[in-house]
Amino acid sequence: TLSALLLSRPDLNLYHREHDLNQDVVTDIKEKHGVVAKSSEDATEREVKEITYELPDCQTVNVGRERFLCTEILFNPLLAGRTHPGMTEIISTVISNLRTDLDPTESEEITKCVILTGAGTMPMGMCERVKDEIWRAHGDGVKVIAPPERRSIAWMGGSIATSVEGLLAWTMKEEYEEFGPDIIHPRCY
Numbered sequence: 001t002l003s004a005l006l007l008s009r010p011d012l013n014l015y016h017r018e019h020d021l022n023q024d025v026v027t028d029i030k031e032k033h034g035v036v037a038k039s040s041e042d043a044t045e046r047e048v049k050e051i052t053y054e055l056p057d058c059q060t061v062n063v064g065r066e067r068f069l070c071t072e073i074l075f076n077p078l079l080a081g082r083t084h085p086g087m088t089e090i091i092s093t094v095i096s097n098l099r100t101d102l103d104p105t106e107s108e109e110i111t112k113c114v115i116l117t118g119a120g121t122m123p124m125g126m127c128e129r130v131k132d133e134i135w136r137a138h139g140d141g142v143k144v145i146a147p148p149e150r151r152s153i154a155w156m157g158g159s160i161a162t163s164v165e166g167l168l169a170w171t172m173k174e175e176y177e178e179f180g181p182d183i184i185h186p187r188c189y
């Protein structure tokens with residue numbers, strides 16, 4: 001994680017011992033200054049321009065390679081010691097499974113667009129990298145979109161869903177516990 005990368009540096013480790021390198025600082029650095037490399041090789045090999053970041057107590061710190069490595073973990077979790085697949089591998093698996101499980105007309109419609117959402121997709125270059133990796137696996141028929149409001153788009157959708165009467169058929173926890181996941185499908189389709 002970015003916290004671990006930053007704390008491995010002697011200058012920031014000292015800051016952390018004397019102050020609080022909290023999650024807000026780490027998130028701010030990642031979202032405002034994180035950069036997604038064009039490829040995994042590019043993330044580890046390229047020359048990195050350092051930026052100066054002002055900490056809450058007005059001290060400054062230079063952040064360089066961490067700007068790339070903090071986002072590279074999303075594509076290559078092994079960098080953080082994790083064994084699960086990376087983001088584009090998961091997306092690619094979902095596309096493949098949908099194309100296998102659904103009839104060709106349905107799968108083509110469902111898999112032709114990937115929408116990136118959430119704060120983790122905010123760093124510069126994210127859409128381009130995801131698009132390149134998905135296109136390499138599935139061809140350029142898959143459109144990858146990163147809406148400007150993606151940081152909070154899930155909250156916006158939830159807000160709309162709860163404010164429009166009759167938009168969704170809600171399932172109560174008790175119903176789900178009694179009938180299991182089979183109760184969801186008839187209510188949504």
